[in-house]
Amino acid sequence: MNSNQFDVIVIGGGPAGGNAAYHLSKNNISVGFFEKSELPRHKVCAGGITRRAAKLYSPDLGEISENECSHLELFLDLKSPKPFVSSADSPLVTMVMRNQFDYALIQLAKSNGAQIFEKTLVKGVISKKDHVEICTDKGQFQSKYLILADGAAGRLAKLLDWPDHRRLVPAAEIELPVNIDIMARFQNKARFDFGQITKGYAWVFPKRSHLSIGILSHNKKTLRIELSRYLKFLGINTPQKGLNLKGHMIPMSPRKAPFIRKRIMLVGDSAGFVDPITAEGISYALQSGFLASQALLENNMKLKGVKEYYENAINKEIVREIRIALILAKIIYGPPALRSFLFGIAGDHFCKALTKIINGEKTYFDYLTDLKSYRHFTSRLYKNLFPALKDS
Numbered sequence: 101m102n103s104n105q106f107d108v109i110v111i112g113g114g115p116a117g118g119n120a121a122y123h124l125s126k127n128n129i130s131v132g133f134f135e136k137s138e139l140p141r142h143k144v145c146a147g148g149i150t151r152r153a154a155k156l157y158s159p160d161l162g163e164i165s166e167n168e169c170s171h172l173e174l175f176l177d178l179k180s181p182k183p184f185v186s187s188a189d190s191p192l193v194t195m196v197m198r199n200q201f202d203y204a205l206i207q208l209a210k211s212n213g214a215q216i217f218e219k220t221l222v223k224g225v226i227s228k229k230d231h232v233e234i235c236t237d238k239g240q241f242q243s244k245y246l247i248l249a250d251g252a253a254g255r256l257a258k259l260l261d262w263p264d265h266r267r268l269v270p271a272a273e274i275e276l277p278v279n280i281d282i283m284a285r286f287q288n289k290a291r292f293d294f295g296q297i298t299k300g301y302a303w304v305f306p307k308r309s310h311l312s313i314g315i316l317s318h319n320k321k322t323l324r325i326e327l328s329r330y331l332k333f334l335g336i337n338t339p340q341k342g343l344n345l346k347g348h349m350i351p352m353s354p355r356k357a358p359f360i361r362k363r364i365m366l367v368g369d370s371a372g373f374v375d376p377i378t379a380e381g382i383s384y385a386l387q388s389g390f391l392a393s394q395a396l397l398e399n400n401m402k403l404k405g406v407k408e409y410y411e412n413a414i415n416k417e418i419v420r421e422i423r424i425a426l427i428l429a430k431i432i433y434g435p436p437a438l439r440s441f442l443f444g445i446a447g448d449h450f451c452k453a454l455t456k457i458i459n460g461e462k463t464y465f466d467y468l469t470d471l472k473s474y475r476h477f478t479s480r481l482y483k484n485l486f487p488a489l490k491d492s
């Protein structure tokens with residue numbers, strides 16, 4: 101094969117592209133892997149790897165782990181300082197720095213023969229009947245298939261006139277060194293505050309020797325002010341001007357199918373695969389990269405089979421999950437009074453369920469189809485609405 105030709109070209113050095121490249125190259129498929137930045141590259145991210153994501157990640161997570169959190173704290177209500185807590189014997193969320201996490205996957209793909217083109221910007225894509233061509237600042241390349249993993253802000257799907265239904269929401273974070281006393285307060289727990297931010301949430305994730313603190317909010321203009329307010333609320337004093345705040349968009353709802361057109365497959369943030377409650381995108385990025393590779397491998401690269409496999413798998417494993425979570429997200433990010441009322445009734449149940457979901461033990465679909473969850477909720481609702489009848 102000519103050095104400019106591959107079986108599959110992957111664009112984007114995040115977990116979606118990295119995982120697709122790794123699984124394909126492991127199975128002797130020739131892969132050309134393109135990333136515009138120098139590797140390892142920085143990615144604005146809190147770096148919380150849920151157990152659901154960890155199960156899909158092939159490199160040794162222990163080697164790059166900054167911290168392991170076996171407790172989740174969910175603060176849902178401004179009035180109540182008491183969080184809902186979920187704990188486990190093993191880590192629920194492993195904290196990493198994204199440059200190391202993403203690079204370990206790329207190195208694994210490279211060791212399996214994937215050809216890595218870093219500092220190579222892909223400027224255009226031409227979709228032909230039996231192959232795909234890409235134009236980069238280092239020349240033209242060709243492949244039988246293209247996996248587009250260019251992230252939330254990637255422009256290539258737009259250039260291909262791919263309809264975009266994603267709702268991109270801004271998020272920002274700081275990596276903040278703090279003293280030992282503050283560090284100790286947040287050790288071993290991933291903290292989420294839903295009550296503090298209008299239509300969004302804030303988080304504190306402990307790394308090895310600093311905290312990742314950030315917010316996701318529908319209002320881009322107030323991100324900095326809201327983050328400063330949140331830091332104050334936490335009792336962490338920093339000068340507002342000195343905050344080294346870094347931001348990026350998160351797709352809080354996906355595109356609509358199809359996710360494969362001709363010979364081009366969309367994965368990760370580029371497709372809008374993010375959990376709309378937690379804004380966790382790494383597990384769906386890894387999973388969609390894996391499913392794209394499996395669609396190609398299982399069908400011997402034959403287009404009809406690849407299309408069918410990929411659309412079905414993405415719908416069942418990812419889109420159906422996101423659609424269910426979107427309904428719940430409406431409540432969580434909706435009117436605070438409704439959220440407080442509903443969480444007063446079933447907050448502990450919700451917290452445990454969410455833990456099982458991010459653990460990869462259960463899915464949103466499992467809960468939707470489990471009659472016991474409704475019985476539990478309706479009996480709690482009944483007792484709450486008619487307390488006088490509680491013991492009758």
Ligand SMILES: Cc1cc2nc3c(=O)[nH]c(=O)nc-3n(C[C@H](O)[C@H](O)[C@H](O)COP(=O)(O)OP(=O)(O)OC[C@H]3O[C@@H](n4cnc5c(N)ncnc54)[C@H](O)[C@@H]3O)c2cc1C
Nearest residue numbers: 112114115116136145146147148222250251368369381382
């Ligand atoms: C502030 C913030 C905090 C977050 N925290 C978490 C968290 O704790 N846990 C979690 O699970 N998720 C988190 N997320 C979401 C998570 O970062 C994304 O869902 C995830 O990175 C998606 O991976 P990806 O591979 O699809 O894309 P990305 O990781 O964004 O990778 C896309 C890559 O494509 C490259 N690229 C783009 N265009 C081109 C081009 N034309 N040519 C070549 N290369 C190109 C980019 O340089 C980039 O490296 C957070 C997001 C933000 C913004």
